[in-house]
Amino acid sequence: MTLTMDDVAQLNDWRQGDVLTTEGAKTLGLSHPTNADDTAVVIISHDCDIVQHEDIEPTVEAIVGREIAASDGNYQNGKSSRTLHLPFTAGSDPRITIELSAMLKCQIRKIDLFKQHPTLTVKPSAAERRTLQRWLSSRYFRSAFPDEFVARLSKYGIDERLKRIFAGSQGHLFAVYADLDAGADVERNGDADLYTLSIYLIHAAEPDLAASARTAESAKAKIEGLFDERCKKDGKWFGIELEGCYAYSMQEMTLFVAEKLRRWNTDYLSLRQKPHGPMIGESA
Secondary structure, three states, X not given: OOOOHHHHHHHHHOOOOOEEOHHHHHHOOOOOOOOHHHEEEEEOOOHHHHOOOOOOOOEEEEEEEEEEOOOOHHHOOOOOOOXXXXXXXXXXXXXXXXXXXXXXXXXXXXXHHOOOOEOOOOOOOHHHHHHHHHHHHHOOOOOXXXXXXXXXXXXXXXHHHHHHHHHOOOOOEEXXXXXXXXXXXXOOOOOOOOEEEEEEEEEOOOOOHHHHHHHXXXXXXXXXXXXXXXXXXXXXXXXXXXXXXXXXXXXOOOHHHHOOOEEOOOOOEOOOOOOOOOOOOOOO
């Protein structure tokens, strides 16, 4: 069946970030693999692609997500490129939060989608839609750190503790950037061969600038304490030297500076996948 111009016009009802009704998801045979009852299918194709004729773009891309009771700070604001916890506050029920996984993308034929309508209960605000777009792009545009640096984060017991600090940001921390060895990709050898690291915590400016600034300053102090505890002995750095940890608001961070830094996702990886050893002082 070929879409008519009237059908294409009807597709204008759909926008990126719109959510299928529960009945619509069932009709299309879409359900979340771990919790079918909480299924929330979110359209992720760009608006312009949604309304393209089926001869050009026959399908629309979506993610089979699920409604969750509470967000995890590690998955807010695109901190992880694999999982996003996104509030949808512009619908008739502004309390809804959806978990999206990059692994659960799917294609919906336009001829099937146009028979459905987006729910009015769950809709993203303009800011939430921008978060969704940034998260989608981060899947293909994000930093990979040197293997040895990632191994040291694990070996010194830093990585999981950092994730807990980021998780405690409760949405106030908008992004984390890193300057590692002034942008050089170096595989260092031995604890005396130091990586030099600066961390930039970028906090939200809205809706409560003061609260976000306090959260970022608290995270800064915890990170400084963590590296002092894990990478210093007798006042001397080993493995990784934290040259500085800085907290700035979104209003203060310029694109010029951000382009020179690496965006630090909580699921950062090196280019090589391999298990690393246990933390110092802990059994395997």
